[in-house]
Amino acid sequence: MKQATIVLTADESMMSDFGKRLYYGYAACFPTDFFTKSKFKTFCPPVKRHSDGRVKLAPLSLRMVESILHQCGFDENEYATVHPTYLGRFVGPKTKIVGLSAIDPRGLGPISKTICSLSGGIPYSRVSFANLLNRIKALKEKYSFNVVVGGPGAWQLADEKILDEYGIDHLVMGEAENVIPELFTKLVYNNDVYPLRIITGKTPRAEEIPPILHGTTNGLIEASRGCGRGCAWCSSSVAGAMRCIPMDVIKKSAEVNIRSKMADILLQSDDILLYGSKSRKFIPDLDAVLGLLNELYSIDGIRGVSFLHFSFASIVASPNIIPKITKFLKSHGCKRFEVQIGIETGGPRLIKKYMRGKALPFSPDEWPKIVKEAARTLKQNKWFFYATLILGLPGESAEDVTETIKLVRELRNYPIVIMPLLFVPVTTTQLGEYKCFSYENMLKEHTLLLHEVWKQNESLASRDREHEFVIKSFFVLHD
DSSP states (O other): OOOOSEEEEOOTTTSBOGGGOGGGGGGGGSBTTTSOHHHHHHHSOBOOBOTTSBBSSBOHHHHHHHHHHHHTTOOGGGEEEBOGGGHHHHOSTTOOEEEEEOSSTTSOSHHHHHHHHHHOSOBHHHHHHHHHHHHHHHHHHHHOOEEEEESTTGGGGOSHHHHHHHTOSEEEESOOTTTHHHHHHIIIIIOOOOSOSEEEOOOOOGGGOOOOSSOBGGGEEESEEOBSSOOTTOGGGGGOBOEEOOHHHHHHHHHHHHHTTOOEEEEEOSOGGGTTOOOTTOOOOHHHHHHHHHHHHTSTTOOEEEESBOOHHHHHHSTTHHHHHHHHHHHTTOOOOEEEEEEEOSOHHHHHHHOGGGGTTSOGGGHHHHHHHHHHHHHHTTOEEEEEEEEOOTTOOHHHHHHHHHHHHHTTTSSEEEEEEEOOOOTTSTTTTSOOOOGGGOOHHHHHHHHHHHHHHHHHHTTOSTTHHHHHHGGGGTO
16 A cells, blocks of 8 residues: 555544434534444444545545645645544655544534533543544654644644644644645655644635545535624634635535535535625625525536525525525425524523624524524425524523523424533634533523423424434433
């Protein structure tokens, strides 16, 4: 097996297509004593590989690293993206860098932190990452390469002692387009010692973001970056205004997935309904969204297009957008409609304090009404949706929680899985200096809220077998 100068990988909780059901990835957030290792692998089976050992599909973050390397002059034979099981086949004396993408390396993500805080134990994501780094450290002692880690979960590692513990040489925080060219070139070609251990990337323009070169797990491709709504607790707010990826780049990435036998495309965006919008008030441009869909469905071999995220306010700001999108998708054979969307709180006071932009173009005081009106529209058009709540935002009062309880009750009988998450301060956000909210800090109203969520999810599970695993996953938050 040919050794690679740069070897890219991720832990086994990421290197999976989750049985073609993205939300099965939640299994990695559960503690290792919740279900057996073999059961975990039924939810997170390893991705398939080519005869030379490279993976056929990989997480979008690793595919973006490949594209950046290609763009800055690295030959495709110099790097290999592999499943962690096959690291030993590609790492050797010629290897200069082992690069990792991490989503939840220390189990501090909101879902992992919530589940394990309430049920105890250590999540699979943390164990999987630690096991991988132990293997890499053993290989590093033999071959003396550099370990570079980035990805959405890099913030969990941003401490010198933690980097020492895991044997990480460089940590890339944020977007990598303006970091990788210099960092990897120095480490590979010049044998230089890069002066910074923790590197924060500059935000690239949309035109600087390249298309992917190989297929992604679940057909995930980028449609935009950033959001612009500025929620104080959200890492996307760090990226600033929403940057829409040019149409030709999106189409090229979709075509790559189709050639990789991923005919179903999943669009990554903090709010796809705002794609192409020039409105400073966050009003969607229906023609731009339908234009994007029309361009994607014009590609030979495409089977379906789905979305990762909407926002409630965008739905209400453009009353026809969901009916029009649904009609378009139905006309192209789509029969299943699901999306993730954030409620976060039913308390207008917290909306006003921490996420005023979330309600735009409406006022924070209108938030409960916005959520209910948007949920009604989604239900009428037969969308299934996953909605997050944040428990324990700094300064949350009993009255705030009571307002959230009222909103949850008013959403009863809607096709909605409610995902309650304890507040986790992502270090790169405006609320990064606060402490995690914990079970011990809960008000009695929080317990009542969890009970209402449990009743909603239990009722839904009894009539929706297709989403049963994901729905029941959150029952543990009530027990």
